[in-house]
Amino acid sequence: MKLRGGYNVPLQGRPAGRVETLPEPEVLHLPLSSRRFAFSQLAAEEGQRVLPGQVLARDPDNHAVPLLAPRAGTVRLDAVVDHITLEDVEKVPEEPFEPDEQDVHAPQAADSAGLRRYKLVELGAWQFLEDAFTGDLPDPFGTPGAVLVSTVHMEPYVARGDVQLHKRLAGFTRGLHHLQSLLEYQPVYLVLPDIRSEFGERVREALRGYAWLRPAIVPRRYGLDNYEVLARHIELERTPERPVWALDVAGLLAVDRALTASLPSTVRIIALGGPAVKDPVHAKAMAGYPLDRLLAGRLPEGPARVIDGGVLTGRSMPEAQKGLGAECDGLTVLPEHTSREFLGFMRPGLDRQSYSRCFLSLLRSPFAERFSSALRGERRPCIGCGACEQVCPAAIMPHLIHKWLYQNALEEAEQSGLHLCVRCGLCSYVCPSKIELRGQFVEAQHLSRAEHEPAEVTP
Ligand code: SF4
Ligand code: SF4
Known part of the structure; x- marks a missing residue:
């Protein structure tokens, strides 16, 4: 498959490159579930x-990956439902954001690749890996066909x-060496954006001479950075025996x-952004960081919707969630639209950037759109404009799949490439008829998987 499609969504409130250090918390509320994991084994x-770094709980269905304590503290199991709360959290001096500037490479550890993989699981690093095609956590002791490392x-x-x-x-670069040491001879692909910048040049310079590393240069358009799209682009096969790992x-x-340092990973850099956020930033935040404290002073006056993740693929933050999830890489805040707009259904393009040529916004010079949760009029039937097909990075025809699903024809939708959809949400974003294509496809993929799973044999 050729890399095609993709679209850069012009939205207001993207965080700049600055990384803020948050104040140390007194209490942490660690949710017992995240996007892929359910930490049910206390x-x-x-x-x-x-x-x-001590283990608080594990996910028994996902290679027992641990939920780690980011700081020393006293465990409270019932303080908040479905969370482990840590009270009297010990403050530690902030680690410098730049732990290393000099390119000093640690000597290869003498232990076996198996032991090092086990160490990755126990120190919370394995949780960053995904099967590129399924999004699942790879088996720590499995053998991949290839590994993708994406910087985009x-x-x-x-x-x-x-x-x-x-x-x-x-x-x-040290991490790349460590990664290679876990493999036998499988190729490692490094995905880089196709832009020339001083920083990009530094990256390329640092990696010159890594003969085992295969660069994959991709256009900087949303959707083309998806692991599955990248794996297909590099023509990697999807096989359960030789999965493609990605991180x-x-x-x-x-x-x-x-x-290198035998340290756990409990702190991530997350983005705090969205049109309703005051002063969008990147921030270093640990799992369990209280959401009210994280968002204090950043929310607008009126009602707002907080989304766990990006605006296209995230999900509304459940009200019951009190702390940052273990896999969170961004929070999006949208102004909640509560009032009806006069003739709103006629104005899909006037004050918002539209992908479609039929709306007047294209007559204005490009602008970043102040996106809200407003639907502006009801959903309409597909008008066959083809915008969804143009942006789709999976090179399928979303309008055709939508047509089949609308008729409950799951088999035909599967034959039209339903399983190839990578759930990027671009089709929903550009659709002038406001059809929630992504949501429909995610639901249909679940249904399709359930139908094809072998039926359980009852004794
Ligand atoms: S059909 Fe799937 S992959 Fe294509 S644009 Fe829509 S959500 Fe993205
Ligand atoms: S973008 Fe919407 S209206 Fe246009 S073809 Fe796709 S589904 Fe139909």
């Missing part, structure tokens, strides 16, 4: 004093790859942290 007791994050309001990499180039800059730095 490993800490009520009232127990835990140390930083393009979804609005998630932490950018270049921000994560800034001043941490030595850790990044991003944060993941590679976590690998370096675990294998």
Whole structure:
């Protein structure tokens, strides 16, 4: 497949490259579930004093990956439903954001690749890896067909790859060496954006001579940074026996942290953005950081919707969630639209940037759109404009799949490439008829998977 499609969504409130250090918290509320994990097996007791990096719970269905304590504190199991709360959290001096500037490479550890993989699991670094095709956590003791390392994050309001990499180039290149040491001979692909910049040149310079590393240069358009799209572009096969592993800059730095310094990864760089956020920034935040404290002073006067993740693929933050999730890489805040707009249904393009040529916004010079949760009029039938097909990075025809699903024809939707959809949400964003295509496809993919799963044999 050729890389095609993609679109840079012009939205207001994207955080700049600055990384803010948050004040140390007194209490942490660690949610017992995240996007992929359910930490249902408790490993800490009520009232127990835990140390930083100590295991609080595990996900028994995902290779027992741990939920780690980011700081020393006293465990409270029932303070907040579905969370582990840490009280009397010990403040620690802030680690410098730039732990290394000089390119000093640690000697290869003498232990086996298996032991090092185990160490990655126990120190929370393995959780950054994904199967590129399924999004699942790879088996720590499995053998991949190839590994993708991506430096490109393009979804609005998630932490950018270049921000994560800034001043941490030595850790990044060390991480690449560590990664290679876990493999036998499988290729490692490094995904870089196709732009010339001083920083990009430094990255390329640092990696010159890494003969085992295969660069994959991609256009900087949202959707083309998706692991599955990249794997297909490089013509990697999807096989359960030889999966393609993928990780991003944060993941590679976590690998370096675990294998160079034996330190756990409990702090991430997240983006705090969205049109309703005051002063959008990147911030270093640990899992469990109280959301009310994180968002204090940043929310607008009126009602706002907080989304866990980016605006195109995130989900509304449940009201019951009190702390930052273990996998969160960004929070998006949209102004909640509460009033009806006069003739709103007629104005899909006047004060918003429209992808479609039929709306007047294209007559204005390009501008960043102040996006809100307003739907502006009801959904309409597909008008066959083809905008969704133009932007789709998976090179499928979303309008055709929508047509089949609208008729409950799941089999035909599958034959039209439903399984190839990477759930990027661009089709929903550009659709002038406001059809929630992504949501429809995600639901249909679940249904399709359930139908094709072998039926359980009852004794
Ligand atoms: S069909 Fe899927 S991959 Fe294509 S644009 Fe829509 S959500 Fe993205
Ligand atoms: S963008 Fe919307 S209206 Fe246009 S073809 Fe796709 S589904 Fe139909």
